[in-house]
Amino acid sequence: ALMILSSIETVRRKKLNPNLAILGILLTMADTRTTLTRDILAAIDTQYGDGIRIFDPIVKRSVRFAESAVAGKSIIAYDGKSQGAEAYRQIAKQIGKGA
Numbered sequence: 001a002l003m004i005l006s007s008i009e010t011v012r013r014k015k016l017n018p019n020l021a022i023l024g025i026l027l028t029m030a031d032t033r034t035t036l037t038r039d040i041l042a043a044i045d046t047q048y049g050d051g052i053r054i055f056d057p058i059v060k061r062s063v064r065f066a067e068s069a070v071a072g073k074s075i076i077a078y079d080g081k082s083q084g085a086e087a088y089r090q091i092a093k094q095i096g097k098g099a
Helices: 002-013 035-048 063-071 083-097
Strands: none
Touching: 063 083
16 A cells, blocks of 8 residues: 555656545455454554545455456456445445545
């Protein structure tokens, strides 16, 4: 995350796109049952606090994503009722509303 923020600042500074901004952090392939994922979530919260939005819901790890890739389809086309598809739909609605 620090690397992307640094890149955004470089683009702004060089006036390539002075209005470039980050909408937020989208956590994907997360397994919230693991200590590692919980530690990463805590580190992001500590590092960025209220400064950068963290999209909710978190897109959790699922075998359906691998299956959809093998099938050559998006998760929504492959299994539109899966948790992953629903998570992406919710996030798209948030972005569309500017929320």
